[in-house]
Amino acid sequence: MIESLPLRGPGGHPAHGDFTAVDIRTTGLRPGRVVELAAVRVQAGGSFAGELSTLVNPGVPPGPALVHGITRDELADAPSFGEVLGPLLDLCAGSVLVAHDPAVVDAFLSHEIGLLGVRLPPLPGVSTLAAAQSVVRLPNYRPATVAHALGVPARPGQSALSGARAVAQLATALFGRYGLTFAAPPVLPALPRFADGRLLPRAEALPAEPGWMAEAVERITADDAYLDLLAGVVADQHLSPDEVTALAALAREAGLSEAHVRSTHEQLVTALREIAERDGVVTAVEARELRQVATALGVGTAGDLRPAEGGKPTRVLVLGTTVEADRLRARVLAEGVQLAKKLTGSVTHLVADASVPPNEPRLARAAELGVAVLDVGVAPVALGFEPPPVRPVAAAPTSKRLGGRVLMGVGLLVMFVVVVGMFGGTPLAGGIFLGALGVGALLGGWWLAEPAPR
Template identity: 75%
Template sequence: MIESLPLLGAGGHPAHGLEFTALEIRTTGLRPGHVVELAAVRVHADGSVAGELATLVDPGPGVPPGPALVHGITRGELDGAPSFGAVLGSLLDFCRGSVVVAHDLPFVAAFLNHEAARLGTGVPVLPGVGTLEAARTAVPLPNYRLATVAHALGVPGRPGLSALSGARAVAQLVVALFGRHGVTFAAPPALPALPRFATGPLRPREEPEPGEPGWMAEAAERVVTGAGGDAYLDLLAEVVADQHLAPGEVAALAALAAEAGWPADRVRSTHLRFVTALREIAERDGVVTAAEARELRQVATALGVADAGDLRPAAGGKPTRVLVLGTTAAADRLRARVLAEGVQLAKKLTASVTHLVADPSVPANEPRLTRAAELGAVVLDAGAAPVALGFEPPPARHAAQPATTSKLVGGRVLMGIGLLLMFIVVVAMFGGTPVGAGIFFAVFGVGALLGGWWLAEPASR
């Protein structure tokens, strides 16, 4: 149903004049099964939103909704919602004439293909773009979860439980990637003619605004995953982001892993790797609060790897916490650098921010610059930030070159000789030396003075 388009950096076909439809789904598991929520946000290449679509999807009478700890959807909410077949017409109408976008495009495409195959309905292949793979070419990050990439690229807010919140983030990501990061298509996208199906009423759900992310959610953004990613590890990070992990949630995670074909030892090793990474991140800050230590021990115990979460509170001042202001590719790269260095990256200015970095796109009268100084934060420009934050060593001060030093000494010696000759000439002239001889030696003295000055004062030339 969706085909991933090959992308390039600068030099390919730009997205000017195109529209994108960002898709996000909530599902019954990690492997293709049923979609229980679907959302789409259509945007122009300039970032203006053309429309939104969202609905719960009933996978069938009595079919479990899957991991409520991930998407927050109960079986009761699905009763009375439209089926995927009843939603497909609205989805295709919404995508018509646009390039489809999803963060993890293979995951979304696999589920949609599975649903379409179950219906026995032929659907033309839609051109698609994956923001996860595109982001890999734009900025180096510890991991490429949607929340991490959105934070690095300056997307406000945080994707929540609903598919619509995720689709909104994906829409902003694709605009940033094709805009300021210069991603282009290897070939012009071919937009197929789509069939029309009957449409019916949709059933969107309400979702409260996600709260401010706590330490656990921020630390999860800095956990390094492998080059190929890890779907279960990403899921685990999402689950623990709320700083609470109940036994029922752990059992649900184990069921998801088993359904995806993971043996128990692989699940435990993933838990151990995740908690160990969280502990290392906490220790790297140099400051471990009692709350952080308690949260990590609770999560480690719940996941069955209590030893990996053995962390003692450690006082030591204020951990480095950086807020980067700016809407340029350079600002995005600096945010990504902060995360890659294991440093806390703030979303907004609070008293916990230790450094505020502004790139040239930030106006000089930006109120947060003044407010940051009042709060005691160090205000930096983007160029000086990598050195000031300790990511790069300061530029080496080059010692004077030997040739320059020898010229300086030689010049001063020559000036001394010139002065001595002039003194001897004056004394000799008073002693009756012929004028011709005096002028002859005086010329040598003046030449020595001028030559010595030229060697000893190179900066004046």
Template identity: 75%
Template sequence: MIESLSLLGAGGHSARGVDFTALDIRTTGLRPGHVVELAAVRIRPDGSIAGELSTLVDPGPGVSPGPAVVHGLTRGDLDGAPSFGAALGSLLNFCRGSVVVAHDLRFVTAFLDHEVSRIGARVPVLPGVGTSDAARTAVQLPNYRLATVAHAFGIPARPGQSALSGARTVAQLVSTLFGRHGFTFATPPVLPALPQFAVGPLRPRPDVPVAEPGWMAEAVERVVAGRNTDAYLDLLAGVVADQHLSADEVSALAALAAEAGWPEDRVRTTHQRFVHALQEIAERDGVVTAEEARGLRHVATALGVTGVDPQPTAGGKPMRVLVLGTSVAADQLRARVLAEGVQLAKKLTASVTHLVADPSVPADEPRLARAAELGAAVLDVRAAPVALGFEPPPLRAVATTPDRSMRVLGGRVLMGVGLLLMFLIVIGMFGGTPLAGGIFIAALGVGALLGGWWITDPAPR
């Protein structure tokens, strides 16, 4: 149903004039099965939103909705919703004349293909883009979950349980990638001529605001994960976001892993690495709060991970960085903060220790003055890597200021005095100057020559 397009940096075919339709789905599991919710957001070339579409999808009588602990949907929510076949026409009409985009394009395509094949529909191939793959070429991050990438790119919209919240985040992300990051197409996208499909009533999920993430949800953004573990990491992150794991949630995770074909030892190893990574992140800044210690012990116990017993530390303030700006440099620094295992703040609070601004931030931005009032260090984006301890200070450059010019002049004068003294002692020796006096004057001359050379020598010390 969707064909992935190759992307380039500058130099390819521009996306100017191209509409994108961001897709997200909620499913019955990790392995292609049934879609239980789909959503799409149409975004214009100027970054404005042209429209939204979302609906719950009934997978069929008696079919389990899958992990309610992940997507929040129960069997009762899906009863009376349109089937996938009934919703497909509305989705295709919405995508007409646009490039489809999803964060994990392979995952979305696999499920849509499975559903289309199941109902025997014939659907033209749509051009598509995966924002996860594109983000990997733009910035270096510990993992490329949608929430992590959105945070690194300074996108305020956060994906929640609903497919629509995810599609909104993907829409802003693709606009950022093709906008300020300058992505282009390797070949011009070919948009198929789609007929007008028949549509039926849709059943969108009520729009619920996404809750503020707790410390563990933010810590997950700093957990290093490989390309093939992001899907399960997403599940773990969503379940532990509230720092609590019930027995039902653990059972649901085990069922999902088993359905995806994961053996028990792989699940156990994944849980161990995940929990130990969270503990390392909590302890990396030297400050472990009582809340962090309590949450880590609870999650470790629930997942059956041993050897996790973090001890709260008294006093201290962990480094917490807020990066303001809409430039590539700001995105790269936000990604660097996460990659270094440092807390990346979403807004200015008293816990922020450093505020970094790029040139797009006006000088009268109220948060700059407020940060200083709160005792946070206010940094320029170019100086931040050194100030935050991510890079060593640069070697002292050779001075080129007026002070350097005066040093050179003084050194040359001193060398001239030394040469003059040496010339005079030679003349004096022929004129009968006492040996002791000659040696003294010669020493002064040599000292003046060496001192002048040392002052004018440009080599850094």
């Protein structure tokens, strides 16, 4: 269903049309069934153009509720995929599809469309995952991590609609801020029309404010599908034995071995512990949350973790919508430092770029809280990510060097005259006097011509 459009930097075909961001929730890790579908259409400049969201009844159990929060009872009255295909295609018509990982979305949607016996022309699509990888270096590229690094306010939660909204904002930020273009002009095919279907959107409570665990998983290097899923689950700061059992069943259905699952659990806990200890301050909250997750996963590497006395971990809030601000947020995450989402008493440094106005209220509030306020240009050094620049030794002015060399030449000439004169019978006293003048000229010229050490 989705045909990937290669991207490039400035110089390609600009994105002037609409994007439709698509996200889904499914029964498992591998292509199975869709249980929720959402799409958000935006113009390239970021203007909202419409959205849809609906639960989808696949006729089979919904899969891991701990991942998507959908129960069997919620799907009882939900429409089938065939009923929601028409509204989805109507919203997508004439636009470029966007998904964080189009290959995954395409696998599930193509499977559903194949079950209906429907044939569709390929729709051009782009990946916010690939786009983010091309412009910013991050420990992982989970949607939540990329959104945080780019300063996107939307937070992908359990619902497909929250994910689609975040992807839509990521697309407009990536294309607008980094000048990304299409390597070839997108071909927007005519789509068949289907009968208007029935939609059943679900209500989703606002996600809780992220705690330490949610921030820590953004700093974990994750290139494994199960590790990525596990990181998303533990981000809510709690993991029950039932959830661990459900995760293990999900991994088995995806063909993962028990050894792989056990190794991934150990990898996650080890990485979380390294993050907790990296700044030299392990808080009571960090120790408690890490021990709880380690116990639930059956990993013992956090049992001896103890809170440190005193101290305050470095916690950075970066304000701004420029490329420089994005790269600093990414650098903070890569360095294992806490990247704050809002200004609180736990923030130690606030960094602002040129897009932040001088009357921004958080600048004044940071000063009241005793938070160090930095410009984005000096922040890497101030935060200890880079050494202070070495000041080059100033060279002596050209005129000064030239004068010194002339004086050295005069000194050499005087010394030559003295030597010749001494052989010609010049009185000793006169020779000594002239020799002293020559030596003085030589030393003075050298001092002028050579820069003094600093």
